[in-house]
Amino acid sequence: MKSSKEIRQAWIDYFVSKKHLFVESKSLIPKNDPSLLWINSGVATLKDYFSGKKKPPANRLVNSQKCIRTNDIENVGITARHHTFFEMLGNFSIGDYFKKEAIEFAHEVVTKVFELDQNKIYITYYEEDQEVKNKWLSLGYPEDHLIAGSRELNFWDVGSGPCGPNTEIFYDRGSKYHEKGVELIANDIENDRFIEIWNIVFSQYNNLGNDEYEELKQKNIDTGAGLERIVSILQNGPTNFDTDLFLPIIYEVEKLSNLKYDIENYFKKNKDQNLINKNFKIIADHMRAVTNAINDGEKPSNTQRGYIIRRLIRRAYYAGKKLNIDQKTFLYKLVPVVKDSLIFDIDINKVSKIIKDEEEIFSKTIEQGRKILEEEISKTKSKLFDVKIAFKLYETFGFPIEMTHDILIENDLDLNFEELNKLKDEHVNKSRSKSITNKFDLQINSLASINENISKFIGYDNLEKIGAQILYLVPKDDGNIENNENSTYYLILNETPLYATSGGQLHDKGYLKQDDNTIELIDVFKDKNNNHIHVVKGNVDAKKPIDVFVDKANxxxxxxxxxxxxxxxxxxxxxxxxxxxxxxxxxxxxxxxxxxxxxxxxxxxxxxxxxxxxxxxxxxxxxxxxxxxxxxxxxxxxxxxxxxxxxxxxxxxxxxxxxxxxxxxxxxxxxxxxxxxxxxxxxxxxxxxxxxxxxxxxxxSFNAIKNYYKNEIEKYQETYNALYNKYLKIHKEKNVANKPLSFSFTEENLEEKLSSIQIAIQKISDEIKTLNKSKANIDDIKIETEKVNNILFANNVNKDYIKDIAIKFREANPNNIIVLLSKFENNKSLIIITSKNHDVLNWIHKNNLPVKGGGNKLIWQGVTNQKINLDQIKEWD
Structure with missing residues (x-):
């Protein structure tokens, strides 16, 4: 069975062998694209190449792009294939190959690279596109495996701009997933039997509006194949969640819960287990999205992307509570396993801290929301709770609807979910009306209409240009020129010293001036004709010359x-x-x-x-x-x-x-x-x-390297200080071998200073390990014990050694229950250690140990590893 990492790499390797340039996954946060909240498809980061704004690094591209879609969060965990975070495998042609080659590539990947049975492959195509149908037939696909689709199903069109027919590839997983056959595809019925794994869009026409279309001079191929779907098929998982992309996260969650995830319940359909599985899936899915979004620079907040992250964390947190996870914070512990399941660089420390902080905030929010809800419940005279209050708790306080519903059921109240969904839809529609429509940039936009090189780069030898001529000035969003300091434009000059991002080098910084008017430079990029396109913000007069200045230090x-x-x-x-x-x-x-x-x-x-x-x-x-x-x-x-x-x-x-x-x-x-x-x-x-x-x-540079060493020394100094305090705490002696170290930031020998503090950290770390090891050596410690009916009691055990002693006693007395009591100042702690054969709860009740709750904790370490709060601790003398 291939791993997900091998499957992803096989895709990339195949298309690289077909002369495609591999493009690494870009950030989930769109750059200079206000039409998108998140990068939501494989082509989203390549739009400027397709629209003609920028020249692509190659005409054949391949990628595996991380994406987020959040329009159906509520379905995550319920269906087999809904995700907020996913990877889209893509191969793209920009004015290079077209239908014939794209279909041949797809056929070869599916049958040769992924080794899927061709007899289980079904294809949809646009009913008027006989060229596509004939090509699939020529590759050996029978007529009854080809399904003609209507314009609504198999023609990609966004109203204006590039459009064209598409063809989709489905894999049949067999009748155990659905008794009906190919009519499920023909009637576009959601099902788990025929899985769509690939969509090829043939960008062939330009929609001029009013039902007028013209052939594009530059025809393109845009494909998308869902990695999670392909992995589930190749790893024979009933759902996308039953693969190595999700299961390691789910198994990590199991360690925190007393409940288990059951893969086979997809077929068993036990209702209670369905709910358990759902909550495991919610956590696994949401933590993939949250980890990657935070790593790419977003943080939880109450607006836009930050709000989505906050909502995902809170849904995952509540799902954990439904799985009986009793820890105040726990989601942050999943970040390392999320990182291990993917290929992206994740800053574990940064991401974990942000998630943990958000969990702590939400734990307080839950209490606040619960109080408001209980107060409103006390005022309710009807059996049907006011849906507007439930929605306000959800929208304003982030209080999960599921949690509201659970509390209402406890109080014998109900909620009108139909009305609630209407309120949600109204809210979504209002939000959409305030944002820019999410659509593909027009192929016929202003920049795409330029078909020659009209600007000259003079920046190899010059860092300024006085009196440059403005050849082209157009509002960035293709709207009307507002002509004020907040307007953003695309600007082309006859000559420019400003380098445009290309060849791995970032664009220059700098500014432009007209008389006393300074114009902000935001970006510089190249279009398909190698013209330098300046993205500028400010009041620009297209009829006047303009001065251009490069930031020399940058x-x-x-x-x-x-x-x-x-x-x-x-x-x-x-x-x-x-x-x-x-x-x-x-x-x-x-x-x-x-x-x-x-x-x-x-x-x-x-x-x-x-x-x-x-x-x-x-x-x-x-x-x-x-x-x-x-x-x-x-x-x-x-x-x-x-x-x-x-x-x-x-x-x-x-x-x-x-x-x-x-x-x-x-x-x-x-x-x-x-x-x-x-x-x-x-x-x-x-x-x-x-x-x-x-x-x-x-x-x-000397300065950058000096600053690097200073920052590293400062960071390691903090590490050393923390270890030194730990060392003192363990050692408990005033005259200790190690002394506090302090490393000054003088500029001489910074590399040696960094090396010295790293050596000091290793040394004190080793000594702490030695101290801990000696602490655990308890053979010589004298402890008085009392044995009553297979129960071994020990009172006044040193609190620093209590766990080590308990483990030692269990090894020596495997058939006994070990009870150790430690007293330190006003604090008491009790440890009970048992073998697998003992029913500890039953033993506690027989010995009249109260378990109602209180300030102290009874902890036993064994099979269950549970905690119980006690009103008091019983002592043995």
């Missing part, structure tokens, strides 16, 4: 990191061999990253070699050379080139960046004049990015 940082990226690649080839590839790079003013394949985790020695190679190249002070030539000549010079770079150049005019004796590369970015301008180079991490793929992260 440009220098960009050049350092870009040049260091080239040196990093050379270093990797030096250490691992010339066959090493560049899988991606990204550099901005703060740092650089470089992705590369390797069949083993880079060792510390190898990382040091890479770092040393770049540092030596900097010290050589090699002068950089620019060479303009052709692709053919670049190949003769053995220039290193990537798919990403070659797409940015005309084959007859390319630019080579040469650091003689070190590396020669095809590149359109900006670079330092000589290697010594980089100043210094430090690798700060080399992390795994999936099977056989690693990401190197580095920084440059």
């Amino acid at each position: 440009r220098l940082c960009l050049m350092r990191n870009h040049s260091a990226t080239h040196l990093s690649f050379a270093a990797l080839r030096h250490v691992y061999g010339e066959e090493i590839e560049q899988l991606g790079s990204d550099n901005n003013q703060d740092r650089l990253t470089f992705d590369f394949p390797l069949n083993h985790k880079p060792t510390e020695d190898e990382i040091k070699q890479i770092e040393q190679f770049v540092q030596n190249a900097i010290k050589k002070n090699v002068k950089r050379e620019y060479i303009e030539t052709t692709i053919e000549d670049a190949k003769k010079r053995n220039a290193i080139m990537t798919i990403e770079e070659t797409e940015y150049f005309d084959s007859n005019k390319v630019r080579i960046v040469d650091f003689p004796t070190i590396t020669i590369d095809l590149c359109g970015g900006t670079h330092v004049d000589k290697t010594q301008d980089i100043e210094d180079y430090k690798i700060i991490s080399v992390d795994s990015k999936g099977v056989g793929k690693y990401r190197l992260r580095a920084i440059t």
Whole structure:
């Protein structure tokens, strides 16, 4: 059985073998796209390439994009395939291949890569699209496995802009999932037998409005295949949740609950178990969404995306309470297992803290909401509770409807869910009316209509341009020009010194001026014709010349990191061999990253070699050379080139960046004049990015590296202080071997200082382990015990050793119940340890130990690992 990680990688590898460029998953938070609340599809991050606003890095692309959709949160856990967070596998053609190749690729992936039985594959197609039908027939699919669909079902159209027919691939899981056959697909009936695993959209026409269509000159392919669905089929899971994408999270939740998840209940259909399974699924799904959304920069709040995160956390929290999880905070503990189930970098500490803080807030909110609800219940004279109050609790206080309903049932009251759903729908519609309609950018928008290069980049040699001519000025959202300081425009100039994001390098910062009017620069990108598109905010007069200024300090940082990226690649080839590839790079003013394949985790020695190679190249002070030539000549010079770079150049005019004796590369970015301008180079991490793929992260310049060491020293100082306090607490002696350490931030020998504090941390950590180990050695401790009817009592046990002593006694007396009492100042604690054969609850009641609740806790450690509050603790003398 293939793992989800292997399945995802198989998809990517196949399309890369078909000359597709792999595009990494982008953030869930849309960038410069107010039409979307979340990235909700595989194509959402690629829209500008399809609309013609930007030139794609390649005309064939493949990705596995993380997505969030929250329009049907209430269905999560109830159906087999509803999720808030999911991954969409995609392959895309932008003016390259079309129907024939797209269908051939799909057929080969489904039957050869995923090895699904072709006899169980069913296809839908647009009823007027005979070309698609004939292509599927030619690949051996019988007529009765091809279902013609209406315009409503198999034609993708959003009212205006690009549109076209589509074809969908379904997999038949057999009659045990539904007794009816192919009519389920034909009638578009939701079912668990025929699973749609792939949708191919043929972007063929331009909708001009008023039922007028024209053929697109540039025809595109946009596909989407649900990873969770494919994994459930290949791993034979009854639902998407019964796979290695969700089960590890569910099993982690089981450790916190006394209830269990049952995969087979899909077929058993036990009602009580259905509810239990539902709550496990809600937690697993919502924690995947919450973890990734917070990691991408969003936080719980009362507005927009933050509100969605807050709502998901609260639904998951309440689901945990329904699973009898009695811990005040518990969801945050699931973040590590969520990370392990996926391939994305997750900052576990950051995400866990935000979730834990939100749990603590909600635990208080529950009490507040419960008080309001109980007060309203006391006023209610009807058996039907006021639905507006229930909705207000839900909308204003975040009090879950399910919780309200449970409390109402306890008080013999009911709730009109039909009226409640109407209130919800009204609220959603009001929210939608205030937001921008979610639609694909128009293929015929203003930028797409430009079909030639009309601007010139002069930023290699100039950092300002006085009196640039405005060739093109259009409101960013294709509306009317408001002509005020809050207006945002797309701006094209005849000449610009501002570098546009491309080739792995971020765009320049800077500003523009007309007379005394300063205009804010937001972004610079390239369109399909390599025009530099400036996104600006302010009052712009299209008839006046405009002055353009590059932020010089920021440009220098960009050049350092870009040049260091080239040196990093050379270093990797030096250490691992010339066959090493560049899988991606990204550099901005703060740092650089470089992705590369390797069949083993880079060792510390190898990382040091890479770092040393770049540092030596900097010290050589090699002068950089620019060479303009052709692709053919670049190949003769053995220039290193990537798919990403070659797409940015005309084959007859390319630019080579040469650091003689070190590396020669095809590149359109900006670079330092000589290697010594980089100043210094430090690798700060080399992390795994999936099977056989690693990401190197580095920084440059004396100042950046100095600040890095200062921050690291400060962080490790806090770690050391915490360990030192723990050491003192365990040691309990005034004259201890270790002394407090303090590391000053003088600029000399910062690397040595960091190394020293790391060594100190390791040393004190080892000593704490030794102290803990010696503490657990209780053979010499004298304890008076009393044995009564197979019950071994010990009074006045040292509280620091009580758990270790209890475990030791159980090993020596496996057939006895061990009861240990510890007293420290005004606090008392009782530990009961048993073997598997003892009924502890029954024993407690027989011995008249009260269990109604109170300030002290009775804890026994054994099979059940439960806690019971006591009004008092019984003592034995």
